[in-house]
Amino acid sequence: RGAGDASHTPPFPKALVEEMLRAFGRAARAHQLYLHNNPIYLKAVDTARAAFAAIWAHVDEFVLSVTETELIWEGAVVQSETEKAADSLPWLLFKDGIRELRFLRGFEQDELVALLDLLRRARVAQPDEDDLLTMLWEQDFGSLRYQYVDLAVDNVAPVDSVASEERPQRVPPPAEEEEEQPERAGIVNIDDFDSTLYFLDETEIEYLRTEVDKEYASDLRRNVLTVLLDIFEQQRASAVREEIAGTLESLIVTLLSSGQLRTVAFMLREVGVTAERAPELDAATKARLLSLPERLSQPSALGQLLQTLEEAAELPPQDALGELFDQLRPAALGTVLAWIGRTQNARVRALLEAAAARLAASNTAELVRLIGVSDRAVAAEAIRRAGALKSPAAVAPLSKVLAEGDAGLRLSAALALGEIGTPGAMQWLERAVEDPDRDVRVATARLLAQRMHRQGLPRIEAAVKGRTVRDADLTEKVAFFEAYGALCGEGGVPVLDAILHARGFLGKREDGELRACAAMALGRIRSAAATASLQKAAADKDVVVRNAVNKALRGGTA
Numbered sequence: 001r002g003a004g005d006a007s008h009t010p011p012f013p014k015a016l017v018e019e020m021l022r023a024f025g026r027a028a029r030a031h032q033l034y035l036h037n038n039p040i041y042l043k044a045v046d047t048a049r050a051a052f053a054a055i056w057a058h059v060d061e062f063v064l065s066v067t068e069t070e071l072i073w074e075g076a077v078v079q080s081e082t083e084k085a086a087d088s089l090p091w092l093l094f095k096d097g098i099r100e101l102r103f104l105r106g107f108e109q110d111e112l113v114a115l116l117d118l119l120r121r122a123r124v125a126q127p128d129e130d131d132l133l134t135m136l137w138e139q140d141f142g143s144l145r146y147q148y149v150d151l152a153v154d155n156v157a158p159v160d161s162v163a164s165e166e167r168p169q170r171v172p173p174p175a176e177e178e179e180e181q182p183e184r185a186g187i188v189n190i191d192d193f194d195s196t197l198y199f200l201d202e203t204e205i206e207y208l209r210t211e212v213d214k215e216y217a218s219d220l221r222r223n224v225l226t227v228l229l230d231i232f233e234q235q236r237a238s239a240v241r242e243e244i245a246g247t248l249e250s251l252i253v254t255l256l257s258s259g260q261l262r263t264v265a266f267m268l269r270e271v272g273v274t275a276e277r278a279p280e281l282d283a284a285t286k287a288r289l290l291s292l293p294e295r296l297s298q299p300s301a302l303g304q305l306l307q308t309l310e311e312a313a314e315l316p317p318q319d320a321l322g323e324l325f326d327q328l329r330p331a332a333l334g335t336v337l338a339w340i341g342r343t344q345n346a347r348v349r350a351l352l353e354a355a356a357a358r359l360a361a362s363n364t365a366e367l368v369r370l371i372g373v374s375d376r377a378v379a380a381e382a383i384r385r386a387g388a389l390k391s392p393a394a395v396a397p398l399s400k401v402l403a404e405g406d407a408g409l410r411l412s413a414a415l416a417l418g419e420i421g422t423p424g425a426m427q428w429l430e431r432a433v434e435d436p437d438r439d440v441r442v443a444t445a446r447l448l449a450q451r452m453h454r455q456g457l458p459r460i461e462a463a464v465k466g467r468t469v470r471d472a473d474l475t476e477k478v479a480f481f482e483a484y485g486a487l488c489g490e491g492g493v494p495v496l497d498a499i500l501h502a503r504g505f506l507g508k509r510e511d512g513e514l515r516a517c518a519a520m521a522l523g524r525i526r527s528a529a530a531t532a533s534l535q536k537a538a539a540d541k542d543v544v545v546r547n548a549v550n551k552a553l554r555g556g557t558a
Contacts, residue, residue: 010073012055012058012059014076014078016054016055016058017064017073017078018078021071021089022051023047024048024051024089025089026048027112027116028089029044031044031113031119031120037313045116048108048112049108049109052103060105061102062103063100063101063102063103064101066090066094066098066100067094068091068094069081069090071090092119092123093132096122096131096133097133097149098133098136098147098148099147100147101145101146102144102145103143104142104145110142110143111141111142111143114139115144118135118136119132219263221260222266225270229270229271229274232245232278233274233278238282238285241285242285248271251267252264261323261324262316262320264296264324265320265323265324265327266323271289271290271293274289293328293329294329296327297328297330298331298332299331299335302328306339306343306348306352309345309348310344315345315348318351321348322351325352326355326358330359330366331366333359333363333366334370334373334375334378336356337370337378337382339352356381356385357385360382360386361389364389364391365393367385367386368382368386368394370382371397371398372400376406379401383398383409383416384412387412387415387417387420388419390420392422395417395420395428398416401413402428402431402432407439407440410440411439414435414443415447418444418450426448426456427455429444429448429453429456430456431459433460433463434459434463434468438476441479441480445460445463445479445480445482445483448460448487449482449483453487457484457487457488460480460483460484460487461484461488463480469481470511477513477517478517481517481520482517482520485523486524489525490530492525493527493529496518496521496522496525496530497522497529497533499518500519500522500533500537500545501537512545515540515542515545516549519534519537519549520552523552537549538553
């Protein structure tokens with residue numbers, strides 16, 4: 001309809017479209033400036049969706065015509081720009097050949113963010129990158145239609161993005177110009193068959209429907225990859241294989257940027273099979289193919305992928321991410337460990353945990369190397385993984401951390417050595433009894449008791465008899481006395497009995513907490529002598545000591 005068509009009444013006020021375009025512009029700027037979990041961005045997108053909803057209260061679809069500087073609805077200008085600026089929406093659409101946009105109900109819920117992302121990419125695209133029209137075609141919107149012109153051809157009518165009944169149909173030649181062709185033997189004529197409603201039976205119709213659905217559901221990208229790899233395997237010319245290898249390298253970048261993670265995983269898996277199976281494959285080309293998973297596993301490439309997943313408003317399917325992470329190589333372990341503590345997305349963290357477990361279990365040497373790296377987060381995760389895997393190869397680097405690391409890493413190393421539990425690991429763990437940090441000492445005492453490592457008894461006994469434990473807090477006292485009771489056996493009863501009963505200068509007893517700890521240790525020994533010592537203190541005046549003695553007698557009588 002033209003602007004001068006006064007007889008036509010718009011289905012709703014023009015102001016609704018103008019407000020929608022203003023909200024859309026604000027959302028586009030927010031999409032370009034802010035992360036997708038930023039409150040400003042989320043509010044801008046919600047406002048744009050509400051503006052579309054106001055229009056759906058009147059119609060199910062509406063059309064915007066595009067000129068160099070204007071957007072037009074129902075013959076009226078709803079957005080006008082004074083110049084062809086790079087950030088002008090009309091010019092951004094017009095310069096790539098788009099002449100009409102048709103929005104259908106539901107667009108704002110499922111495809112608004114996708115369109116915002118395409119506009120952002122189009123604004124910063126380089127001359128050799130895809131234009132907006134190509135991006136729209138690849139995205140394959142369901143609730144957005146567009147008409148465009150081929151800029152390489154002058155004076156052409158707009159081409160619709162989907163099949164249209166308004167397109168001119170091919171006109172058959174006049175009937176009088178058709179010449180009767182004589183029937184030839186052996187040629188099947190469709191007119192000889194029944195083409196009524198019952199031309200096909202139900203099973204045949206269902207078969208055709210199934211095959212059509214299967215064809216539409218098939219992944220064209222995967223089919224293209226399969227064809228390329230088949231050609232690579234069958235064609236033995238070096239030039240052909242080099243060209244295909246280069247194409248695959250370019251495709252992996254394109255697929256990653258468009259979120260086709262499952263297809264990337266398929267490619268990485270299949271290139272390995274092809275590299276091993278292709279006959280007469282030279283070493284350089286084979287190495288080039290096999291390097292594709294290694295490139296994705298490098299910190300720069302994998303870090304960018306994880307950052308994209310972290311900032312994404314919607315993650316790809318969990319199984320697609322899992323397939324991709326399964327293709328990572330040992331070089332990815334450090335990056336994966338660093339991101340486990342950094343990500344705020346629970347789904348991404350679960351995938352990273354699974355990938356870290358797989359990579360660590362199959363690449364012990366890389367895990368051991370990471371224990372000594374300068375990145376504290378990576379080192380801490382590597383220490384934890386080494387303990388969980390009970391890897392003897394990790395004992396040496398863990399012992400170095402126990403001697404030189406900060407308090408937090410020393411604690412992690414002590415726990416890992418306790419989980420590994422080999423004689424060498426326990427020998428290094430004994431030294432942590434005298435660690436400067438209280439948490440490390442407590443954890444070490446508990447681990448020695450848990451492992452019943454009697455070789456550590458001399459250090460535990462020296463701590464119990466010395467001033468270190470006497471001046472410690474209650475938690476450390478309990479840990480050391482329980483460890484002593486677990487390891488000392490009958491030979492420790494005199495030491496504990498002296499602490500529980502002996503009097504010092506002027507008849508003064510030991511500290512009540514210390515005596516209570518001695519009673520608990522006697523309860524761990526469970527011998528007649530230990531029980532007799534406890535029974536002598538059953539009526540002690542100190543309530544703390546008395547309660548500890550009664551508890552030890554209930555649980556530790558001989």
